[in-house]
Amino acid sequence: MSLPPLPDMILDPLVRAALMEDLGTYGDLTTRTVIPEGTRYSARIRAREAGIVSGMQVARIAFHMVDPALKLRVLKPDGAPIAPGDVLMEIEGDAASILSAERVALNFAGRLSGIATMTAAYVAETGGTQARITCTRKTTPGLRIVEKQAVLHGGGFNHRFSLSDAILVKDNHIAAAGGVRPVLQAIKARASHMIRVEIEVDTLDQLEEVLDEGGAEAVLLDNMDTGEIGEAVRLTAGRLCLEASGNMRLERIAEVAATGVDYISAGALTHSAKTLDLGLDF
Missing domain, CATH: 3.90.1170.20 (Quinolinate phosphoribosyl transferase, N-terminal domain)
Known part of the structure; x- marks a missing residue:
């Protein structure tokens, strides 16, 4: 590119x-x-x-x-x-x-x-779908800027460059804060309107909580199988941006992309190339 x-x-x-x-x-x-x-x-x-x-x-x-x-x-x-x-x-x-x-x-x-x-190679597996391949923060310390630029050169997209780029609520945040709803309520009460919000979910039940509570623009579907990802796309019906992540091996990309997710993130792009x-x- x-x-x-x-x-x-x-x-x-x-x-x-x-x-x-x-x-x-x-x-x-x-x-x-x-x-x-x-x-x-x-x-x-x-x-x-x-x-x-x-x-x-x-x-x-x-x-x-x-x-x-x-x-x-x-x-x-x-x-x-x-x-x-x-x-x-x-x-x-x-x-x-x-x-x-x-x-x-x-x-x-x-x-x-x-x-x-x-x-x-990952991007080639998304042909005919809307899915975009994106990297993560699993980069070589000190080399993030050039490694993320290399992802762009390969036709991919960039995730956060640092913790200050956006709010990305992970499973440990949810555990420490007491659940999905308390996290989203805190975000709605405290976060600037200029900051984009993504929340990670491990189950479809958690996804339904996010859809019911509101407060996020994107949801990260963590370590779900392809059937669950497809069901998440159906439940969301375009209301939120969906990112599939976790165990995204090259041989899985085509089937995951075919579910209709917006993004597929793979730490392997920078930690295992x-x-x-x-x-x-x-």
Whole structure:
């Protein structure tokens, strides 16, 4: 999916932290020892397997943060489909600079491309339905912004970025507050009209409580089987946005999407995606 890039200044701290981790206290010792000063080379990042690319913006920032003089050309922008052997980026300039930024650039690009690729596989299973695939907050600490961007590159949608984005009442909130009705009554009494509200339910009885009490715009159907999800769609009759969540494996997506739910959320998109195999060659 083609999207406007994030502002570089948002991503700069993530990339800087990764480079500082990799360069350590003394920089790239191997490169400084064996590469003659002033050596220039050209390099290419290539795909070694098929997928959806993500992380080219982050890779570009990494190379330019090490050496602003490097010349970069992105041939496969974020969101583009790629095949084995495709050249994603060309880099030309100081060989030491390229080598010093290589691993950080590839770590980000491989990880994010893996997320985009897995998301695209989930999205493909929703064809012919209204269901949208969305991620969760089960992201790598510190990398949420880029991992959620990778989900967008794969054709998915984003859930909350943080706890302050919306009210999402989970089972433990319900338990601590004394039930579905007390939770919804508290929301109606205290929440701003500008805040969107979603509540998680484990049973159809809880869903009927939500429909009767009101106070939420969306309901998260947690760990329900496909038959229960279909019945929830029938009971709701379009009055609320429905999100199916929990145990949303790839092989289940088509049948869940066919029930008529609005969203299917899968933590696996960010916590279980396989890194896409990318390489950099001189």
